[in-house]
Amino acid sequence: MIRWLATTSKWLVLGVMLWLAAPAAAQSTTSIEIQYGERITFRVADADLIGGSLRVTAAEAVIADGQAEVTENGLRYVLDAANLPPAASLSAAWTVTTADGTVRDLPPETHFYITPAVDWQTTQGPRVTVWTAAGTADPVVYLTWAEESLAMLEADLRHDSETRYTLVVYGELSLFTQALRSHNTWIQDWVAAYALPEHRIALTAVGPGGDALLQRDIAHEMAHLMLHDISGGEPLPGWLDEGIALSTGENPALDERLAEALRSGETLPLDALCATSFTALPPHEASLAYAQSQSVAAYVRTLYGSDGLRAALDASARGEDCPVVLDSLGGDQWLAYARREQARTSGAATGWIVVLAISAFIAALFVWPQQPRDRRADYRAALADDDPTPYQ
Template structure:
């Protein structure tokens, strides 16, 4: 049974424990399986910097390697691929300590590379462990996996502007329904979940994810866990997120980004060059007229 909003002396002690720093742990042992044609990808998984995997463990609050994780790198004609929709590039089954990667499908958003795909799915396994096998809201699960595996960049800001223009203000729980829809809906769900989790981390510190998952592992409901960690209601945080997504605040990060700055400089330089050419042509014509 999930625990309601009941905070007492034990809760205070629990909070103190949650705020203790998490030491760097050895990542889980990986058992990687792939057919000969995809065996080179096994090496790419093995060669991922251990510090990156430890950073994911620290983000979600996993302090021990735990059981080995089986990683299957499967071709498109495999039964593992047929079990997943065509847009799914990989999936994790936490209770089985299993990751399935489908690299023959086109890598695209929300993944930057094959390595980020693996890190995303590994994050799902570790999130499940940090939560003690308790249910984790889909938007939180995917948002944290995005934070763990995907850097927020200029393209994400531009996508967020479009997502906000095409999505009415709604609760994060509603993001979950987008994951099972067709078309661009799953991409919007990933983007909104990523943006919302980033917002919560900025608001409540880098410790918020692992504190929240630890509270879930103690069988608190998510709203109760959120109130326990932040002293705010989840509804309040959701409203704050949407309030900050004004047209002004959406455009400022894009308009002031280095990418836009350099594009602006190039455009201005081309404009100046064009004007200079026009002036030179005018002077040349004037000289020709004077010679005539």
């Protein structure tokens, strides 16, 4: 009996010691310090650590995987942030080694990398999380625009997905521009929207165009995110990616740019629209590439409906050559279509000008001597958009 009690007591004491030691093994405290656009410092505070490594991933890609520096109080790992996107969801996983040689993995942590210069607030929707500056706007409005545009385009292209997206709305255009440029992404001063499809993040800014342009920009960038999802990450030809995205809103400046090219007979060859990006083109050619892409997508929709666009997406995702896809959709007839559309809209516009002129004359007889108001000028001013290449 005495021997049994002694053995039992020994195991009880050992169990208590292990129980007391367990909290000590869990005392590693992690932290993160962001110097936006420069570096991110990850730390583990635990003086008992003699080594460790950190693995950082974003959008399922490894962006850092290496040994940490041992400090007096634990471990430190410094990540160069200049080559990161201006916004990203980072997953950081530590593997640490204690003085007794024990190796253990700390629970992975997720950090949303974004400029700390803004007091951000987040609003969650069924599919979209919106980041906005606290107190500057109603985030529910932006969330509604994003969710509705996403739902409409997914229904149109028969895409069923539960993928979540993030929308960041900067309260100032300068903050948006600075965020991109500090991460080696150079954009023109007037650009107010940018998509990070591989990260499922859209960046927009409140600009001088007001809510109408912001709503258009949000729908446009959400389209890019969704199209990336449809293609499984495969690059899409510009005519398809930009053409569908541009179809989500009105673009009078691009309409006029195409009309100008049709009048002068200086349209781009369709093969030029197979590039995955138009940003390398000179501004005048880039604006035409966007305008033609919008028109080509509209042409395909006119002939085949949304099924034609979906077929083009599926073919491109399979890696089929862009010129072959365009030929299969009757691309050689696009120019004739564009000219007919231009003639039709020009004729309609001329007819309305005549009607307006007659109406204005008759109205003037009744309201004389009041000063007549140029409502067509008001209309043109309301649609004015000096940005020839509003998207990236």
